[in-house]
Amino acid sequence: MTKVLFVCHGNICRSPMAELVLRDMAARRGVEVCVESAATSAEELGNPVYPPARRVLVAHGLDPSGKRARQLTAKDYGKFDLIIGMDRANMRSMQRLFGGDRLGKLRLLLDYTSTPRDVADPWYTGDFEKTWEDITRGCAALLDTLQ
Numbered sequence: 001m002t003k004v005l006f007v008c009h010g011n012i013c014r015s016p017m018a019e020l021v022l023r024d025m026a027a028r029r030g031v032e033v034c035v036e037s038a039a040t041s042a043e044e045l046g047n048p049v050y051p052p053a054r055r056v057l058v059a060h061g062l063d064p065s066g067k068r069a070r071q072l073t074a075k076d077y078g079k080f081d082l083i084i085g086m087d088r089a090n091m092r093s094m095q096r097l098f099g100g101d102r103l104g105k106l107r108l109l110l111d112y113t114s115t116p117r118d119v120a121d122p123w124y125t126g127d128f129e130k131t132w133e134d135i136t137r138g139c140a141a142l143l144d145t146l147q
Contacts, residue, residue: 002146003034006109007090011039011069012050014086014119016132019060022139031147036080038072040093045069056128062087072097077105084109084142087118099135109138112145 002021008015015037026033039045047059049064057064076083077098083105085091094106110116119134120127 001032001034002082003080003085004036005072005076005141006035006037006086007040007072007083007094008037008086008119009039009090010040010044010047010050010123011037011071012044012047013053013122013128014135015039016049016064016067016069017057017131018084018086018119018135018139019056019067019133020064024062025136025139025143026059026146029143029147031143033143033146037067038070038076040072040090040097042071045071047048050123052126052128053124053131056132060132074098077103081105082107084141087121109142110134112141113137 006015006018019035019037023035047069049067054064074097084107085094086109091106109119120130122128122131
């Protein structure tokens with residue numbers, strides 16, 4: 001079973017959305033995967049999924065209740081097979097925390113697609129549907145590589 005950790009700045013928007021989306025997609029396809037998410041910062045620790053992100057998830061049939069923001073730790077590098085950042089700033093933070101990426105575990109989510117780039121950050125854009133589109137496309141492509 002592949003263990004995947006999604007990472008964003010606060011763990012209240014993009015990374016928990018990706019966690020729930022990949023978990024749901026994998027279950028539908030019958031793929032065994034362990035999925036979690038974490039934050040590079042301590043700003044939102046313990047907070048639930050941000051209300052606009054929650055609304056998008058619920059509208060698409062996913063339940064974010066019980067998810068609370070947690071911070072990425074150096075030990076996470078050894079616990080997960082893939083550690084997937086939502087943007088380049090997340091990648092830089094992960095590289096610093098882990099002292100590099102000697103085992104090649106760090107990736108950007110949209111690098112699995114034909115249009116690699118950062119996942120749209122709804123904290124700044126306010127466009128949670130665009131973020132949903134990026135995440136579902138990225139998770140589908142990631143899942144294709146895991147099958």
